[in-house]
Amino acid sequence: MPFELRPEPHPTLRPEGEYLRTAWAQAVYPMARSMGVPIVLPGVSPQPHTHLAFEGYQYAREHGKGNEYNRRVLEAFFVEGRDIGDVGVLTDLAGEVGLDRPEFEAAIRNRTYRDAHRRALHHAYHDVGVTGVxxxxxxxxxxxxxxxxxxxxxxxxxxxxxxxxxxx
Incomplete structure (x- = not known):
C-alpha cells in the first residue's frame, strides 16, 4: 500500500541534514548490516516526493508487474541512490521490468494514474489505518x-x- 512520508506540498528532507545522517547512522545502517541488507542513504537532495513512483506502481500493477516494479524502484533508490521522483528514471526502471517504456512515460507525464493513487492512499490511511512504514x-x-x-x-x-x- 502506498504511504507518503512527506506528500506535496510539504518539503522533503535533505540527506546532508543532521536528522537523516543521525537516524541512518544510529538505526538504519546497524539494522541493515545485522540483516545483511545492502542500503545507502540516497544522496538525492532534497529527497524526491514519491507520488509519481506510486502512480507508476498503479500502471505496473494494472499490467501485471506491480511487485517487480516496486522492488526495482526501492533498489534504485536505496541501493543505487537514483532519483525516483524523476520521470526519466522511473521510465527506465519500468522498462527494466518489462513494461512498455513510451506508454509508461506518457501515463506518468499525463498523470493518468493520479486518481488511482489517491484512492489507494485513502484506503491505506483511512480504511486500513496505515500510520508509518x-x-x-x-x-x-x-x-x-x-x-x-x-x-x-x-x-x-x-x-x-x-x-x-x-x-x-
Whole structure:
C-alpha cells in the first residue's frame, strides 16, 4: 500500500541534514548490516516526493508487474541512490521490468494514474489505518515501524491460536 512520508506540498528532507545522517547512522545502517541488507542513504537532495513512483506502481500493477516494479524502484533508490521522483528514471526502471517504456512515460507525464493513487492512499490511511512504514497487519493487529523477529512471531502465533479450532 502506498504511504507518503512527506506528500506535496510539504518539503522533503535533505540527506546532508543532521536528522537523516543521525537516524541512518544510529538505526538504519546497524539494522541493515545485522540483516545483511545492502542500503545507502540516497544522496538525492532534497529527497524526491514519491507520488509519481506510486502512480507508476498503479500502471505496473494494472499490467501485471506491480511487485517487480516496486522492488526495482526501492533498489534504485536505496541501493543505487537514483532519483525516483524523476520521470526519466522511473521510465527506465519500468522498462527494466518489462513494461512498455513510451506508454509508461506518457501515463506518468499525463498523470493518468493520479486518481488511482489517491484512492489507494485513502484506503491505506483511512480504511486500513496505515500510520508509518513498514506496517504489518497480522489478523486484527497492526504493527507500525520496524519490528524484531520475536515480536512478529508472537503476533503470528497469537493470530494462529485464535483461528485454530478448540479441542475439548
Amino acid at each position: 513498514p506496517m504489518f497487519v497480522i489478523g486484527d493487529r497492526k504493527l507500525s515501524g520496524v519490528q524484531d523477529r520475536q515480536t512478529l512471531e508472537v503476533a503470528i502465533d497469537e493470530q494462529l491460536a485464535r483461528r485454530a479450532p478448540r479441542r475439548t
